[in-house]
Amino acid sequence: MQSTSAKRIIPGTPVFDGDAAQKGYAINAMCFSFNEAKNRQAFLDDEEAYCAKFKLTPEQREAVRQRNVLAMIAAGGNVYYLAKLAGIFGLNVQDLGAQQTGKSVPEFKQMLLDQAKGI
Amino acid sequence: MAKVIGGIFTSHVPAIGGAIAKGLQDDPYWKPFFDGFHPIHAWLKDNRPDYVVTFSNDHGLNFFLDKMPTFAVGAAAQYDNADEGWGLPLFNSVPGSPELSWHIINTLVEEELDIVTCQEMLIDHALSIPLELAWPNRRTYDFKLVPVGINTVQHPLPSPKRALALGRAVHKAIESWPEDAKVLIFGTGGLSHQLDGERAGFMNPDYDRFCLDNLPSNPDALTRHSALDIVELSGSQGIEILNWIAARGAMGDWVREASRNYHIPISNTAAATVLMVPEDALVSA
Structure with missing residues (x-):
């Protein structure tokens, strides 16, 4: 239900x-x-x-x-x-993130790094 | 009577365990995170706990969806680390204190916090990594552990207000424990991060700063948001801040920050490490 x-x-x-x-x-x-x-x-x-x-x-x-x-x-x-x-499957959380956001893994990792600018 | 001597708050990202195993503490990617533990190591030299009471969330090791406790208190004589599905090397076992566990359990239920009791409980990376970060390369521990688990897996999650009340009731239990003992609190997880969905990779330094600025002196400020508000503000796993809120409650009313480290990113996470001490404590760290 x-x-x-x-x-x-x-x-x-x-x-x-x-x-x-x-x-x-x-x-x-x-x-x-x-x-x-x-x-x-x-x-x-x-x-x-x-x-x-x-x-x-x-x-x-x-x-x-x-x-x-x-x-x-x-x-x-x-x-x-x-x-x-x-x-x-040998996938880490960056691989999962890239897949879910439609980014390449390097693009997703860069997106993570870029957020340090917000500190 | 037992006394809370401090609180260690830290992220528990699984990849930290991998970095420890590979000895990457001074690697440029990892150093900004590991450096946050230098003041804690200095403080721990002069402050040796008899008991460690921890607040963390289970990651599908103890609990499945068949039985999902909102709050669970360990009451085991020993806590073993176990395979979480990745076949990683196991961390040390930690001795427990069924006596203090049951004292906390009895106090919590008297305080109308109706927790689940666990005479068997495994510890996952949410505890193993913080303990290894605080006491690197130990084979045995000379304190006894009481782990408290908070559901962050299946909604409805407990409210931040309830998590704080849980912690405060644990503090009451510690203060009424008749042994002249030193108790160290741990809160693990967070800060902002999200592993799942199209918003994966989300972090929120503004909300994290709000938490870090308010948690020592004004923890009730964090209860103005609901659990779902926090999911929106901090990411679906950023809700692990519930562990920090409960741990802060367990420290008592008057607390100040002794050290703080905040770094983006560690894996997909805005990582933080904080040492808090009672307001009247002298700290040389």
């Missing part, structure tokens, strides 16, 4: 609330399992079977297949858990 209260919209900023937590349960559960090395290996050995074991929704499965972070978030993924999946 969707919550009935009006949602606060913060542009470009996911708010991981009860609706997202319900929607994203399967993909986040899979990511939580990656705290154990043997589960990371099982995912690498057979991604299809591992996603099926956690009953990812078709939307979640497609987002994972495409390594698309914004799509994972839209499907209910939470970044604290998704970071564990990103690690399997």
Whole structure:
């Protein structure tokens, strides 16, 4: 059931609330399992079977297949858990940031550095 | 009676752990952050805590969405670091104090702060990194830890006002602990940063400065914003300032800043390190 209260919209900023937590349960559960090395290996050995074991929704499965972070978030993924999946793909938080903002990784890193001018 | 001797507030960016492992403390990228710990190291030489009470958020190590406590207090005899999914080298285990933990738990519930108790709790980078920054290269610790976890993962998050009340109740517990003991407070995380969404990479030095300027002498100023206001002002992970607010509450009413460091960027984060001491403390750092 969707919550009935009006949602606060913060542009470009996911708010991981009860609706997202319900929607994203399967993909986040899979990511939580990656705290154990043997589960990371099982995912690498057979991604299809591992996603099926956690009953990812078709939307979640497609987002994972495409390594698309914004799509994972839209499907209910939470970044604290998704970071564990990103690690399997060898992506750090600058890689994630670049992908989500449509920048190259050097462009994203420069954007981070440029904010020091605001100090 | 136990006494709060100080508070260490610092960012806990996972990449700091990587920099420590590689010995990059004097690397040009990292030095401006690590230098913020020099005054803290000097202060810690003269100020050795018997207990360390920490406020941080779990990053999907202890807690999943099946059970998500708003406030969780550790009551274990030992806290182990564990793999968070990246297979990194593990940090030291830290001894706990079930006795002080239960005293804090009892006081909090008497104060109508109805927390979750955890006789088993792992510690993640949000604690391991700050402890390693404060006491580099220790194999063992001669203090005992009481960790307090605050939910920053799943909304609704606790309000800043509630986080401050939690901290103040912890302070009351410390002051009523009968042992003549020195207690050091930690608040970790932040400052402004956002990892997720099209606004990833967002930071806000103006809001960070507002927090740093007000936290020692006027922490209630930070409670004028709701948790969602802070997400907007500080980024979706900038909300980790809740840990700082609670830690500040645990220090008691009269506090001053003894050292401050602020640097952009460390990874995707506006990184800060602050030492606060009770107003009447003499500090040579």
